[in-house]
Amino acid sequence: MRFPVIVRGFARFAVLMVAVSIVTFWLVSSSPIDPVQANVGQAAYAGMSAAKRAQLEAFWGSDLSFWERCLGWASLAVTGDLGTSLRFNAPVTEVIASRATGSLALMACAWVLAGVLGCVLGIVAGACSGRMPDRVIRGCAYVLSATPTFWLGLVALMVFSVFLGWFPAGFSVPIGMSASDVTLVDRAYHLVLPALVLSVTGVANIALHTREKTIDVLASDYARFARARGERTAGIVLHHGLRNLMLPALTLQCASISEIFGGSVLVEQVFSYPGLGQAAVTAGLGGDAPLLVGIALASAALVFAGNLLANVLYGVVDPRMKGATAHVA
């Protein structure tokens, strides 16, 4: 039963990637930003003869039709060549690979933190439903879910870096240090604040969801029976609730990768953290079409991987669901 799910998953992945490629390629090529001008720069373009411009257009193929260009790009893309980034002056795949390490570290930390913190807070709120801890947690969750991530980042930067001086004000490594001297501790130290800010975006959602589920579990017959046997609330949650709670929380958390990625774009921009998100912004503002398409593809692949992971984990946590496709809420 396991095999077909994965095969079907990859088929869907292929179709999705083709569709995303076509859509992003179409969006980028319909842009009023002139690729030739973006490539040679404003000053050089103005001083160029018409013949030279036509020659450049022919060289980059921007005089070809949309489908010709799209197929040309796609035939190279399947061999792993996504073109050359304008802003970073390197192959797109290389830029993405070097940027992805920082981004993935940031997102992974935030993702795990959000999941664990959200679950714990949700369970506490659900177990104390209607009482003080519940009200505080619920209130915080509502406020946090309405808070713009980038603003939270700005405030955190201001309080912890500028006023208190506890954390560095941006970047992923100390400024003015040669790359060989940077230790893992330095990197981790620079990661703390962005990761905390990024995790906050996910906490509210998961906490509110887990809270509902905890209330459901505690109201169930088996929880009541456990209570009649003399088990305490903590024991009931731990022994009877946790597995039931984990399932929807896990699915939700895997589905939130899209939001985490979106948040990382903003957080990286605020903290000048060199990652995929910042590269996307640089590419978008600098007219770097190949890199933008490449990052869009990478992000779509990441989101798809998250959903696939949700389906696989679903089967692991709940053996009844093995082989069936989980519906992501």
Place this chain on the structure above:
Amino acid sequence: MWHNKIAASSFGAFQTAQEDAATRLPNNRRRMLVAIIAGLAVLAAIVIAGALAAEAAQTTDFSVKNLAPSFAHPFGTDWMGRDMLARTVAGLSTSVLVGLLSAAVSSVIALVLALLAALGGPRADAFVSWLIDLVMGIPHIVLLILISYALGRGALGVTVGVAVTHWPSLARVLRAEILQCRAQPYVAMSRALGVSGVRLARDHMLPHVLPQYVVGLVLMFPHAILHEASVTFLGFGLPPEQPAIGVILSESMNYLSAGMWWLAVFPGLALLGVVLLFDRMGSLVRRLLDARTAQE
């Protein structure tokens, strides 16, 4: 026989629920109506105040630059001596208008696609659900950057971008609602009586999905504002000369290390307040319109 019995018992339940509701509903409903009207009043006030403050938001006065909050300038002034309160209000009204417009467009897209999916046969249904997967498959911010890039940045780009990215969840809800409605006996009966498809959709389906549509629209609105501000903050949305919350916050980044906290804190809090207000308003409307919780 059994049919009658079920009808009778469910009627009984309905009656007690109604009696129960009659004692509590006016109170609850009034509270919600007050909250909703207050929300709309705040919305109108922001837009009107924004129009009034537009000029003050642009006026520079270098004799009062970089001032911390005081009675004369409650939100302080920026490096060009512009009053931050006026800028915040003007920025909020821009954000609210862009948010309203894009949320409205997005909800119409959702409604049309939901109708298409539910009533257009299995092919159309598969196509719409594939479209939903596609839009959900790329992170919103990335898609917004792409669309903004395609449209050459500016207000149009961000409005279209938010409208194009926000419809999927509402479309799903509406599709399910329409499918449920289509299975109702009264729809089958009107179809048997020869009512045309278009009239069926207009007279029987639309009134049925309208509550969900309104809830979805109101709940979409805060998201639209947040995304507009985020994209503008990144430099893709509204142009820098326009006082928008995203622009203000992005400019404030340059002055953070100088300790000018008021440039970032107050505009952000104002944005947070508006988003929170409409989020709560949406939840209230949903609770009022949802049959299961309307009696709470």
